[in-house]
Amino acid sequence: MTETILEVKDLEVQYKTELETVYAVNGISFRLNEGETLGIVGETGAGKTTTALSVLRLLPERVSFIPKGEIYFQGQNLLEMKENELRKIRGEKIAMIFQDPMTSLNPVMTVGEQILEALIFHRAEKAEKAELEKRVDEVLTMVGIAADRKADYPHQFSGGMKQRVVIAMALACEPELLIADEPTTALDVTIQAQVLLMIRNLRDRLKTAMIMITHDLGIVAQTCDNVAVMYAGELIESGTAEDIFCAEKHHPYTEGLFGSIPSLRVYTERLNPIAGLMPDPTERNPGCKFAPRCPKVMAICRSSHPEDAVENTHRIKCHLYSDGITDPRKEEERL
Amino acid sequence: MILAEQEESRILVETENLKKYFKVAGGQLHAVDGVNLRIRRGKTLGIVGESGCGKSTIGRTILRLIEPSGGDIRYEGKSIINLNNSAMREMRKKMQIIFQDPYSSINPRMSVIELIAEFMIVNRQYATKAQCFNKAAQLMDVVGLARRLANVYPHELDGGRRQRIGIARALSLEPEFIVCDEPVSALDVSIQAQILNLLMDLQKEKGLTYMFITHNLSVVKHISSEIAVMYLGKCVEKATSAQLFEEPKHPYTKALLTAIPEPDIAMRKKEIIVIKGEVTSPINPKPGCRFAPRCDYCQEICWREEPAYKEVKEQHFVACHFSG
């Protein structure tokens, strides 16, 4: 029986400045089971990082607000926790990897010292110095870096190596949930392949639950069990990887995303991009957020906000499916 | 014979043993090291390779925005390497460049229409300034910028629209050849697709020739007729787009192609060729094949001798001791 490790319910996040309010996350709900990987995919400004920072309670103070929602981690509501309780959870139980590895690395400490510090900081029980040193060597070896490089400083490492150190540090404490925010976006494709393979192997071995945030549908397809597509602060479609990559019925935005990426297998003369731009996040309209760009827009879309249409694990937030999703593929299976 | 001549005449831009070395603290940095390329009129040559392999340097060197350290560059068969400044300025009207972030190469205090008219005014492309602005307004239509944005400043615009300004500027002197240096790399996929469609439409309409630089392999496959794969300043493989993806021959190209995460869950079981290690330094490179330290097929000869860049199949060139 798989247990839910994280459940987000109807979360809203806003950034308030003197001039305006940015509606960054607008009522999202999702659930993550132990050992599973959820991909959150979306374009710039969709609210992916904001979602991740909310779970860690690391949103910037004063400017950010959570007017609504609950975030349960192992049954406890993180939004009601005190800072000292949260500190224990961060790093020890939930770890995060950012796109820029230097966010997590100290430029004036050696790589070895930083891993050691991470180990000490999150270990309740006391350990011998020699034993900890041995653990540092193991951690480095685990991510494919020779242990004798632990005396080097971050700047002596390439981008891919730095990112591997960060991943090593995050995993050294064996967290139960790992949130990776675009961990390979800054890396070259062959190095990205190394890092993704490493994340996948470590995750499988340690049975860590993971949220993989990315704008790359390829990375999602290759690493995730479940997928949530985010647009303008909403999850407009979600389901298993099969629902997103194999089913026939999709949200028009998801279709637009797939139409925008050139295929490696099929030759296409022209791409089918989505017209227009993302909506202004400071504005709130009553209808569907995608209506201004949607090729299938109907009158109702502009006036009323669509509910999720649900078929088993597959959810689509679109008026086109108000009578249900009824995927012909699944219909056939049933007959 | 006649065929061969026709073939020759269709080549617009050609480099021969092109080199660009930078003097750095540690010695000579071989950014581009003896590259032979031919770009056919009206076609797109894609240049792919990882960060630092010399893609931007080769693009800029071809336009002589940076002076080459050796080798030759020919435009319509004539060497442009010794052209003086004024002749080169004339030449540059035919050869333009589009950058990844157009914002870094423009004056932020100029409005959209001023930016698009700038080259035309400087080069006295038309008799009056008014004509230049008129033409700039037409170019806004061509690249899909609403005319109401004419007096807006670039910082007020999103990345996709800024890139449209970059494209309009590059088109303003009616060039034949455009180096596109990662023009869509900073853009979201939905905007990236809009810009790729625009570039392909313009090519068809105006018969433009592109050198398209990118590290994105699915983009390069989509837009290019031919693709050159670079590794540490060298072109290691070149073939037609279809041929390269069907029959990659160089060990580096093979690894590169399997490393692409494809948006298809059926490909999860795909065997990834993980190349060991990281890209080595281009400063004072050792003799032999540049890829040797990371190559699984490496033999003793690879450390000793640089592999020749040879045609292993029609129009398919590879530089490896063990392919073809």
Ligand SMILES: Nc1ncnc2c1ncn2[C@@H]1O[C@H](COP(=O)(O)OP(=O)(O)OP(=O)(O)O)[C@@H](O)[C@H]1O
């Ligand atoms: N500190 C902040 N103050 C004000 N607005 C912010 C702040 N951080 C983020 N935003 C806004 O919130 C929205 C969501 O941003 P977020 O960073 O979560 O998006 P994202 O999906 O992670 O995008 P990207 O792919 O670019 O990383 C955007 O409109 C962004 O401009």
Ligand SMILES: Nc1ncnc2c1ncn2[C@@H]1O[C@H](COP(=O)(O)OP(=O)(O)OP(=O)(O)O)[C@@H](O)[C@H]1O
């Ligand atoms: N002006 C310069 N002085 C010294 N070295 C330089 C200079 N310009 C480029 N280089 C070096 O030349 C090599 C090739 O750089 P180049 O910018 O052409 O690579 P690239 O393939 O375009 O990389 P990217 O994908 O990161 O844009 C790199 O090692 C770079 O550090």
Ligand code: SF4
């Ligand atoms: S609800 Fe309407 S506008 Fe929104 S995606 Fe569906 S069809 Fe398009």
Ligand SMILES: [Mg+2]
């Ligand atoms: Mg983000």
Ligand SMILES: [Mg+2]
């Ligand atoms: Mg470059």
